[in-house]
Amino acid sequence: MFFFLEPTAYLLTAATILAASGVPGLLLRAPLFGQRIAAFAVVIASLLGEIAVIQLLGGSPAAFYQVDWPLPFGPALFSTDHLSTIFLFPLFLVTGCVSVYSLAYWPASEQSSAGKLTFFLGLFAAAMVLVVVARNGVLFLMAWEVMALSAYFLLTTEQQSSAVQRVGTVYLLATHTGTMALFVMFSLLRSTTGTFAFPASHALAQTLPYATLIIVTALVGFGGKAGLMPLHFWLPGAHANAPSHVSAMMSGLMLKMGVYGILRTLSFFVALPVWVGWVILLLGAWSAVNGIALATGQRDLKRLLACSSIENIGIIFIGIGLALVGIQAHAPYLVVCGLSGAFIHIVNHGLFKSLLFLGSGALIHGAGTREIDRMGGLARRMPITSTLFLVGSLAICGLPPLNGFVGELFLYVGSITDGITAPLPLAALVAPVLALVGGLAVITFVKLYGIIFLGTPRSAAAAHSHEASGFMNGPMILLAICCLAAGMSPQLLVRLVTPVVGFYGDVAGDLFTQASSQVPLLPLTFVNILLVILTLIIGAVYLVRLRGSSQPRSTTWGCGYLEPTPRMQYTGTSFSELVVNLLGTIVAPRRERPVMTGVILPRKAAFHYAVTETVLDRVLSPIFHWIGLGFSYLRKLQHGQLHIYMLYIFATLFVLMIWTH
Amino acid sequence: MTDIIIHCAVALLFPPLLLGIIGKTKAAFAGRVGAPYLQPYYDLIKLFRKGSVFSETTTWVFRAGPVVTLSATLIAVLLIPLGRHAAPLSFSGDMILFAYLFGLSRFFTTIAALDTGSSFEGMGAAREVTFSCLVEPTLFFTLITLARMSKSLTLSTILIYPTPAIWLAAGASMLLLVGALFITLLAENCRIPFDDPNTHLELTMIHEVMVLDHSGPAFGIILYGAALKLFILGAVFVNVALPLATGNPLVDWAIFVVAMMALAVAIGVVESVMARLRLVRIPQLLVGATILSAFALLLVLR
Numbered sequence: 001m002f003f004f005l006e007p008t009a010y011l012l013t014a015a016t017i018l019a020a021s022g023v024p025g026l027l028l029r030a031p032l033f034g035q036r037i038a039a040f041a042v043v044i045a046s047l048l049g050e051i052a053v054i055q056l057l058g059g060s061p062a063a064f065y066q067v068d069w070p071l072p073f074g075p076a077l078f079s080t081d082h083l084s085t086i087f088l089f090p091l092f093l094v095t096g097c098v099s100v101y102s103l104a105y106w107p108a109s110e111q112s113s114a115g116k117l118t119f120f121l122g123l124f125a126a127a128m129v130l131v132v133v134a135r136n137g138v139l140f141l142m143a144w145e146v147m148a149l150s151a152y153f154l155l156t157t158e159q160q161s162s163a164v165q166r167v168g169t170v171y172l173l174a175t176h177t178g179t180m181a182l183f184v185m186f187s188l189l190r191s192t193t194g195t196f197a198f199p200a201s202h203a204l205a206q207t208l209p210y211a212t213l214i215i216v217t218a219l220v221g222f223g224g225k226a227g228l229m230p231l232h233f234w235l236p237g238a239h240a241n242a243p244s245h246v247s248a249m250m251s252g253l254m255l256k257m258g259v260y261g262i263l264r265t266l267s268f269f270v271a272l273p274v275w276v277g278w279v280i281l282l283l284g285a286w287s288a289v290n291g292i293a294l295a296t297g298q299r300d301l302k303r304l305l306a307c308s309s310i311e312n313i314g315i316i317f318i319g320i321g322l323a324l325v326g327i328q329a330h331a332p333y334l335v336v337c338g339l340s341g342a343f344i345h346i347v348n349h350g351l352f353k354s355l356l357f358l359g360s361g362a363l364i365h366g367a368g369t370r371e372i373d374r375m376g377g378l379a380r381r382m383p384i385t386s387t388l389f390l391v392g393s394l395a396i397c398g399l400p401p402l403n404g405f406v407g408e409l410f411l412y413v414g415s416i417t418d419g420i421t422a423p424l425p426l427a428a429l430v431a432p433v434l435a436l437v438g439g440l441a442v443i444t445f446v447k448l449y450g451i452i453f454l455g456t457p458r459s460a461a462a463a464h465s466h467e468a469s470g471f472m473n474g475p476m477i478l479l480a481i482c483c484l485a486a487g488m489s490p491q492l493l494v495r496l497v498t499p500v501v502g503f504y505g506d507v508a509g510d511l512f513t514q515a516s517s518q519v520p521l522l523p524l525t526f527v528n529i530l531l532v533i534l535t536l537i538i539g540a541v542y543l544v545r546l547r548g549s550s551q552p553r554s555t556t557w558g559c560g561y562l563e564p565t566p567r568m569q570y571t572g573t574s575f576s577e578l579v580v581n582l583l584g585t586i587v588a589p590r591r592e593r594p595v596m597t598g599v600i601l602p603r604k605a606a607f608h609y610a611v612t613e614t615v616l617d618r619v620l621s622p623i624f625h626w627i628g629l630g631f632s633y634l635r636k637l638q639h640g641q642l643h644i645y646m647l648y649i650f651a652t653l654f655v656l657m658i659w660t661h
Numbered sequence: 662m663t664d665i666i667i668h669c670a671v672a673l674l675f676p677p678l679l680l681g682i683i684g685k686t687k688a689a690f691a692g693r694v695g696a697p698y699l700q701p702y703y704d705l706i707k708l709f710r711k712g713s714v715f716s717e718t719t720t721w722v723f724r725a726g727p728v729v730t731l732s733a734t735l736i737a738v739l740l741i742p743l744g745r746h747a748a749p750l751s752f753s754g755d756m757i758l759f760a761y762l763f764g765l766s767r768f769f770t771t772i773a774a775l776d777t778g779s780s781f782e783g784m785g786a787a788r789e790v791t792f793s794c795l796v797e798p799t800l801f802f803t804l805i806t807l808a809r810m811s812k813s814l815t816l817s818t819i820l821i822y823p824t825p826a827i828w829l830a831a832g833a834s835m836l837l838l839v840g841a842l843f844i845t846l847l848a849e850n851c852r853i854p855f856d857d858p859n860t861h862l863e864l865t866m867i868h869e870v871m872v873l874d875h876s877g878p879a880f881g882i883i884l885y886g887a888a889l890k891l892f893i894l895g896a897v898f899v900n901v902a903l904p905l906a907t908g909n910p911l912v913d914w915a916i917f918v919v920a921m922m923a924l925a926v927a928i929g930v931v932e933s934v935m936a937r938l939r940l941v942r943i944p945q946l947l948v949g950a951t952i953l954s955a956f957a958l959l960l961v962l963r
Contacts, residue, residue, distance in 0.1 A: 195790040377778070379720045399765045400758065412757045413814065420812050426963070428805050432798035432951075435760065439794025442764055446790055450775030450783075456718050518814060523752040526738060534732035538882070542728055545878045550712035556777045557716075557873050559863060566914075570775070570783020579791045582944055 004068045007062045008080050009131055010052035011088070011542035017045035018095070019126035024516065031115050038118045039099045046096030049088060049129070056085040057499060064135070065454065073196045077135035082503040083267065084132045086343050087260050089496065090350030091132070093482070094252050095125040097354065097475030098245045104471035105245055106363050113157050117243065124150040124249065129568070130258050130370025137186035137196040138554045144257075148175040148225075151254060155242035167237035170273060170616070172236035174224055181221035185265070188214050201267040202506075211269065215276055219266040219283075226258025228317060229287040233616040236294070239306030239369070244361025247302060251309045252354035256346055261317055264328040266324070274328050282320025285433050288314030296447070296576045297611040301360050301370045304448060305353065308396065312349045315408070316342045318430055319435055322414050323505060325427055334427060335505045336515035337414025343497040345407035348486065350394040352404060355479040359389040363452065363473050366465035372451050372572040375462045379453040382467045384477075391480040393445040396485065401528035403486035406493050408434060413519045443579055453570040458566050488528050490521050536595040573609060580611075588612050665749045672738045675918065676888035677701035677926040679895065686929025701888065708881030716874050718778040726773020727875065727882040730766040734889045737762045740816055741896050745906045747817040752822030756804050756816050760797065763849070766886070767793055774871035781863040785870035788940070792867070793854065795947040796848050800839050802954035806838060806961050807901070812816055820897060823904040834960035839902045841954035846894045846928075848947060850887070853932040855943055865937070895924050 005013070021041035025034030056062060065078040068497065080088070099121065108114035127150060130143035152175070156168040186196065188210040193199050204211070224231035235255075239247045262280075266272060291310030298304035319342025326334025360370075362385045367375050379386035395402035412431055419428030455462035469472075486493050502512055558564045580587050590612050594605030612618065637648075676815050681698040688695025697703075715723070739750040740759050748755075771786035808814060810831065811822035848855045851868035863870050872883050899920045906913060938946065 042818055054910065163819055176688055237846075373732070377718070379722065394765075394768065397764065397768065398761065399768060400761055405761060409754065409757055413754050416756075416808055416814060419958075420809050425805075425809070429807075432801045435797035435801040436794065438761070438764060439790075439797040442768055443790040443794055444789075446768060446771045446775070447671075450772045450786070454720065454722060454772060454776040455778030502802075518753050520752045520754040520758070523755070524758065527750070527758060531732060531736055534735060537730050539725070539728045542878055542882065543726070546710065546713060546724075547878065552712070552714050553717050554714050554715060556718055556779045556782075558779060558781075563780070566778070568780055569778045570780050570787070575783060575787045578787050579794070582791070582795075 001331040007052040007055045007060060008065055008078055008133065009063065010048050010055070011080060011129060012043040012065065012078060012292075014049040014092070015051070015126045015129040015133075017041050017048070018122045019127065021045070021099075021122035022115070025108065025115045025118045035103060035108040035114055035118050038122060039103050040106060042099035042122060045125075046092040046099075049092035053078070053085055053089045053092065056080060056082065056088075058497065059499070070263045073138035075194075075197075076138060076139045077197055078133045078139075079135050080133050082500040083260070083263060085495060086127070086346060086500045087132050087256055090347050090354075091128055091253050092258070093352050094249060094350055094354045094479075097248055097358070097387070098479060101358055101361070101472050101475045104244050104469045105365065106243055117154065117157050117246075118412060120150040120153045120247070121246070121260075124254075127144055128253060128257055134259060135198045137189060137198065141179070141182060141186060145179060147254065147257065148179065151175075151246075151250060154246040157166050157236050157243050157246070157249070158241070159170055161241070163237075165239045167234070167241045171234045171238045174231070178221040178224035178231075181217045181224075182261075183215055185217035185221060188217070189268075198264070199268045202270045204268045206273055207270050211393050212273065214265065215269075215272070218262055219279070222256070222258040222261030222265070223283070225261070226317075227287075227313050228258070228283050229290055229310065229314070230615050231618060232287065232291070233613060234304045234451060236298075236306040236613060237616075239309065239357075240300055240303040243355050244302070244364060247306070247360075248354040248357035251306065252350040255309060255313055256350065259320075259346060260312070263320065263504065271329070272324060277321050277322075277324030277326075277328055280317055280324060281427075281430070284314045284317025284319075284321050286314070287311065288318060288437045289433065289440075290314075290586050292437050292444060293583045295338050296440055296583070296611075296612065297580040297587045297589055298442045299372055299531060299609075299611070301363065301372050301448070301452065302357070302442065303370075303373075304372070305356055305360060307443065308441070309349075309353060310443065312345065312353065312396070315411070315434070315437070316345050316349070318434070319343075319345060319411055322411065322418075322430065324355070326414075327505070329422070331418065331420075331422065332507060332511050333417045333515040333518065334414050336501060336507055336512055337410045337417070337519065338437065339501045339507075339517065340494065341407050341410035341414065343500055344410060344477070344493045345404075347493065348403045348407050348483075351479055351482050351486070352402075354390045355388065355476055355483065356392040356396065356477070358472070358476050359385055359392060362468035362476070363389075363465075365468055365472070367459075368461040368465075369459070370447065375452045375453065376566060376569065377456045378462060378465050381567050381596050382453075383468060388473075388476045388480045389453065390449060391483055393449045395483045397441045397445050398523070399442075401484075401487050401531055403483045403490075403493065405487065406490040406524075408438070409490075409524070410516075410519055417518060430487045440579070443576065447572050447575045451570075451575060455569050456566045458569065458571075488532075489525050491525070494521060510621065562588070586614075588614055651653040664746045664910065665895065668743055668749055669855075671743060671914070671918065672824055672889075672892065675921070676892035677705060677885065679891055679921065682922055682925035683929040683932065686692055686926050687933050690930070690933035700890070701884070704827070705881050705885055707880050707907075711877040713877035713879060714861065714874075716777050719776050719874070723773050723776040723874075724879065726769045726776070727879045727886065728877075729769040731882050731886040731889075733762045733766040733769075733888050737893055738889060740819040741893055742820050742900065743896050743914075744900075744920075745821055745913040746910065747821065751815050751817040753814045756808070756814065756819070757793075759816060760800055760804075763793075770871060770883075772857075777874045779874065781866075781870045782865070785867050788867045788872060789851075792848060792943060792947060795951070796845050798870075799845050799947070799951045799954045802951065802958055803841055803845070806834060808960045809958070809961055820900040823901050824906065825904060828904065831961065834957040835901070837953045837957035837960070839898070841950045841957065842894075842898045842901060844946065844950035844953075846898050847931070848943075849894055850891045852928055854935050854938045854946070857937045860937070865940075886898055892921070895921055899924055939955050 021038040028034040062080040067076040134140040227235040245413035295307035320336045322338030395404040396403040398408040413432035419425040592608040682703040774782040774786040778925040807819040810899045811819040
């Protein structure tokens with residue numbers, strides 16, 4: 001095939017276009033026109049990026065770019081490889097979809113913040129591309145900070161709301177604590193290798209003095225960004241309060257940057273200490289179970305999706321953990337199945353979670369609320385959104401014939417194979433854990449889909465909901481088709497991840513074929529097709545049978561009660577109550593029961609029910625409260641006089657200079 | 662080829678008879694004559710000829726629910742070996758697909774229930790998904806244990822693997838597995854002590870309440886699907902619990918059919934001598950079953 005440029009050049013061009021895409025919107029008098037230009041530019045950049053991805057998958061070599069900038073950190077280096085590619089594929093796809101979607105969801109003609117939002121959206125995507133292609137520690141950190149900060153500006157779009165301000169602050173604190181850990185990590189790397197340039201893969205010995213510290217700081221810094229428990233506390237609030245298309249990018253793409261960071265850091269080492277694999281596996285399992293348990297109890301549509309992101313990140317880390325354990329134990333089937341499962345899930349989660357978040361935007365647009373318990377019956381008025389949301393829900397539960405099943409299948413096969421062959425099959429315990437997570441996911445998404453789309457409307461707003469426009473439905477349809485195609489023919493996904501598994505896991509081609517032959521890909525396609533055909537046949541027979549018989553309409557059976565009202569329906573909270581009580585220690589719902597006053601005629605009383613964020617509400621908030629009190633005397637230094645602040649900086653530099661001499 | 666034809670014929674035609682046998686057993690315990698053995702077939706035929714009443718709140722999801730559930734269950738039937746005969750459709754890793762097909766059918770049964778907007782059906786759906794979620798780890802512990810014993814990821818291999826010799830060698834873990842599988846069988850099929858299929862109070866039902874609004878052919882499909890599910894999990898149980906083989910394929914088929922009938926009688930006995938558990942007790946029993954199956958794995962590792 002003939003391409004004009006080589007992959008890295010395409011990627012850098014795409015990143016430049018993305019970064020500049022929002023600028024016309026800021027300068028032009030007609031904001032709507034600017035937004036359209038931006039959307040067009042982002043789509044072009046996404047196409048360029050996907051060309052690079054196709055090139056890289058085809059095996060074409062990527063060039064190394066060196067820019068000698070005037071900063072004292074060594075030259076800025078850019079390149080790309082198979083590990084970068086697997087993150088770039090969903091990145092460009094989702095970014096393109098989101099930019100088209102935003103034309104209808106956040107139109108500049110109605111929203112004054114659209115210019116700012118469009119600008120930061122482009123910058124955000126460009127920064128993520130740079131994070132993935134940077135090959136120098138300082139350059140990486142710069143891109144990382146641009147990404148983190150533009151995400152902050154994106155999620156605080158509706159900054160008038162105090163809830164948004166609070167989650168913005170929590171996010172900023174969390175991301176900067178993570179960045180601090182990354183500063184430590186890259187400094188340690190610098191002191192080990194003598195340069196800020198990334199070491200070649202497998203170049204560092206695990207016996208280096210700082211190896212453990214480097215790995216731990218990477219886990220803290222990148223794990224926090226990925227939303228790995230217990231560093232997930234910023235995530236539900238941030239995803240819930242951002243505009244929906246921003247949530248789609250944050251959840252579908254930004255969390256994966258944390259995963260990328262950890263994978264990249266681990267690839268520097270020749271071999272890893274034994275505990276690393278197990279720690280990652282345990283953290284992954286913990287995040288998966290706790291994340292989905294938290295999601296089950298949520299009442300806010302987007303908060304629920306955000307908690308389920310923690311679960312999916314957990315599943316990805318389970319895969320990585322299995323692979324690392326497999327490398328230690330010289331078990332190639334674990335390496336292949338774990339890595340394939342993790343990488344496939346990275347791509348899949350980018351697809352279906354973006355679909356669901358974009359769908360939630362359409363719901364908020366249509367019904368005007370995020371509260372699950374205030375919706376209901378939306379399938380009648382929003383048939384397209386409801387069908388697309390069903391596809392997303394089935395995919396995220398990992399049910400065949402959709403794509404979510406493929407990644408989990410690899411993890412199951414890896415873990416059960418370990419159960420068969422290993423002398424002490426600890427990794428086999430992953431299978432029951434995944435089964436439990438899958439069961440909880442079904443509870444969560446049956447609740448989400450059933451309560452929102454089915455039954456009768458629970459509020460006037462839900463009763464007057466309306467279908468989203470073509471600009472919003474188009475990108476969602478594209479994502480849903482990707483989910484369906486990848487689920488029906490899992491070979492597509494496997495072809496996508498084969499190079500990166502070989503590259504990252506050091507797995508030879510024949511070993512890959514041997515290990516992945518245990519995973520039933522071809523039979524799965526066959527069964528999926530059979531499932532669809534069988535459903536169509538039975539459905540056709542059923543419909544023909546219905547045609548020929550009487551079909552009187554009636555109300556829903558209510559034990560003979562003929563006037564059911566929408567308020568009599570089961571709500572989402574009552575649906576999940578049974579399981580929330582079983583998971584009491586994890587979810588810890590807070591109920592404030594009404595106290596009845598008045599002897600004969602009781603007065604008005606209120607009942608509150610909220611699912612607490614254990615880490616944030618019970619641990620961090622009290623700690624920060626006390627720290628705030630303790631440091632209150634330092635407030636004297638904060639007086640808002642610029643020249644004194646400059647004096648502080650000068651004094652600090654001066655002291656540092658004297659100290660080094 | 663003969664085996665595949667017999668497999669399909671048995672799997673498609675036999676399941677409702679299990680319900681008839683259970684009913685007859687319960688009637689015998691209660692001192693009644695009971696409905697004929699073939700009553701479930703008559704019911705199905707009658708339902709397929711009836712008209713349907715649809716609630717005004719329902720959408721296409723309500724109609725799709727039974728259809729998807731039945732097709733997923735029918736594919737699961739193709740994956741399971743019956744008696745000593747390999748399944749028509751068997752490949753490495755089919756055990757995972759098997760478990761997830763039940764997940765798919767559960768998803769559609771429960772959203773069809775929620776489509777009616779009824780509190781009762783919401784309640785039933787919530788119970789169904791919650792209890793099934795607790796059953797999933799048990800099923801996987803059982804499958805891993807059997808997979809480790811038979812060194813295979815294929816259902817046909819691991820379920821044909823148990824023989825009287827294996828029972829003698831690893832009796833303890835086989836016994837634990839049989840216990841866990843029996844609890845799974847009862848829980849997944851909503852039998853006593855988890856759910857009473859004959860109860861008359863909507864508040865206490867699980868499966869029956871989810872399908873309250875289905876009528877006519879759709880209800881027929883649901884009843885048939887439920888019988889099929891009982892048959893599938895029963896076949897898994899019989900394969901592990903009664904691993905009798907003669908070597909003659911036709912005799913093996915006969916043994917299998919008789920064993921399934923014996924299982925139906927056993928379920929009928931359990932239903933006659935036990936009461937339904939209180940709802941709060943059910944999760945405890947299900948977690949207990951998970952621990953039993955985990956024990957079985959532990960014993961195999963030893």
